[in-house]
Amino acid sequence: MMIIMKKRYLIAIFFVLLSVSYGEMYEYRDVIFYPNDSQGVNISKLYIDYENPESFGINIYYINVSTYLSQPKNITISLSPEKFNMFIGISANKINKNEWKVYYNITNNYPYDILVNVSFPDGFVIKNTSVLVPANSYKTITLSKIDSSSTLYFKEHNISFKIPAKVKVRYSLSIPFSITKSNKILSNGSTEWTANYIIKNDKNISLNMNVSYWVEINNTKIHLGNDSTVLNPNEDITKSFNIISDNVPTFYLRFYAWNDTYENIAIKPALKVGKSYVIGIAKVEGLDFYMPYNTYPLSPSNNHHKITTLLPKNNENNKNTPSSSSSNTKTEENNNKNNNKNNNKNKKTSENTEYEEYKPKELKVFSVVIKQPTSSKKLKSAVVLNGVILPSILVLFPLLGINRRKTLIIGGELPDELLTTIYSDFKGVMMPEGCNYKNLYNPTIYEFSDEKWMDIRDLHELKDISLNDAKAIVLALNTTRNAIYLSNKKSYEIAINLGLDVYYNNGKHSNW
Structure with missing residues (x-):
């Protein structure tokens, strides 16, 4: 005679992880760019704003850091400071007496294009601009400024950009499962117990599954088996196990289901203001340029600009060759005496003689x-x-x-x-x-x-x-x-x- 026992849900231990798209995540770096293709990074942090109300928890894996959140919240995780793979270089040239040219170079060493927004200091023809810098390349922005001063003050300013990155995420959610057992009396009078396990994937994505089954009788654990499989959406795992015992057994189940998802996030610069950070903006240090631009008459005068050039010498050990303008004047006078018919003053020089030239100088x-x-x-x-x-x-x-x-x-x-x-x-x-x-x-x-x-x-x-x-x-x-x-x-x-x-x-x- 077979006795069918009433279905009962027994004890199970489970961990289910499922990728969803709740919350916000990004990395920010407190960085200062210097106008010489260098930078300084003070901190790097990963910000997580986790707001999934039906989740049991979330696992985050990023670079060499992992964390587990057991409940919805927002946190900030410290990372090892890392420099951006992009650089700012600034050079300048005074093209004439009243105008400066500034060459603003942005180098992108990432394997993808980067959109950079720049807010230049006041006084230039361009105030704000956006430029798409190609992958593994650079872009140069040319600025001009009307200024007769010999010193150009290119003040500190701000840039903004974001770098794409990925973070490995696992969200934990429950999926339905059941364990039922029944028994029957065998012909020899023994009792056979049957356990039916069902795990159902009611989500719309595939899940990787690791499952363990066992039973305990009189405090003795008996292992029934393991499963490692991929459970597609709306599919079930169904298992049945039989055991003969005159004592009532308790059947157990432990399963671990996961789906690793790589979420797109952004790496952003940050500007520290007091004790807070403005996310998305970086400071670029300023630079002063000193560049005199003077034009002088071609003939000698009280205000001429003198360029004295030392020609090659036969005896390098002769360190007493005069370099004053008086020696050059004497040389010029001797040349004039030897060339009375020629009104142009030509300077003759030996290998141990210096000569002067008066030319416009920039x-x-x-x-x-x-x-x-x-x-x-x-x-x-x-x-x-x-x-x-x-x-x-x-x-x-x-x-x-x-x-x-x-x-x-x-x-x-x-x-x-x-x-x-x-x-x-x-x-x-x-x-x-x-x-x-x-x-x-x-x-x-x-x-x-x-x-x-x-x-x-x-x-x-x-x-x-x-x-x-x-x-x-x-x-x-x-x-x-x-x-x-x-x-x-x-x-x-x-x-x-x-x-x-x-x-x-x-x-x-x-x-x-």
Whole structure:
């Protein structure tokens, strides 16, 4: 005789995870962009606003961070600070006496296009603009400003953009299941128990399933089996197990169902204001450009601009060649006596003679790359303690082999008149990365490491000289067998005090 027992729902342990689209998530980074293709990131955080009212919980997996939310709420998770793979570079040129040109370069090293919105400082023809920067490329925005000053103050300003990213999400939701059992008496008088398991996917997406079945009789656990499968929408998992026991068994079920979904999120910059953040906006630091633009008469006058060029010498050890204008005047007078029929004054020069030219002169300074050299020397010590290190430098420099040709470091754009001699007087030309001197042929570019950035900034801010000159001085301090060309008198005086061999725009000055 078979006894059919009433259906009863027994004990089950379950975890069901399902992807849905509730709430909002994004990453934000407190970042400051510098106008030399560098940036500083203070914090990176993942913001989660989870508002699914029917969910048991949510699992978030992003980069190397994972978190579980057991109830609807919004939280912020700290991440390791990471820089954006895009950069801002700014350079400037004074194209005439009254007008400046600024070249605003946005580099995108992401494998997809990025839309960037820029709010420029006041005073330029463009105030706000949006530009789509192609993947692994760059865009340059040209600005103009009417200003006769020799100094251009390109103030700090804001940009906005967002970078696409993905986050792995699992939401937890219940799906229906049932366990029923029945029994019958066998011919030998034993009782056979039957358990029927049903798990139904009533959602509209497929679920990955891991299922375990077992039974307990008199506190003894008997394993019935496992399942690993994909349960499509509106499909069921149905299992039946039989067990013979004179005692009443209890059947159990544990299942784990999930669907990994990669949600699209955005990585946004953030601007810190007080103790809060404005999400979506980043600050770009400003930059000052000093760029005199002067035109002088072709004939000598009280206000002429003088360019003195030193021609190659037969004896490099002859360091007493006069460089004053009086020696040039004597040379010119001798030439006039030998050429009375010619009204034009031509200057004859020997290999040991300097000559003067009076020509219109335009000096330009371009934007700089504020990176740091790898040398461990500290420019702060050179700036603050130059009275201590200068005697040592003056003693050491002559020992480096003055008969060998040096490398010329460019701190300002060379006049065309000097280009004819630098490649014969020097073994090469070197300039800091970020300077764009178009009239130089194949110069060596020197890239600074991050460790020297503070030294460059200290020299620039504490001594109030241009960033280009600060970089050139730092480069000279961290390399050997070099001379440096500077187009600013204040920078020249600082370099002289540091014991450097300096070419200045009105002649050569040296500490040899």
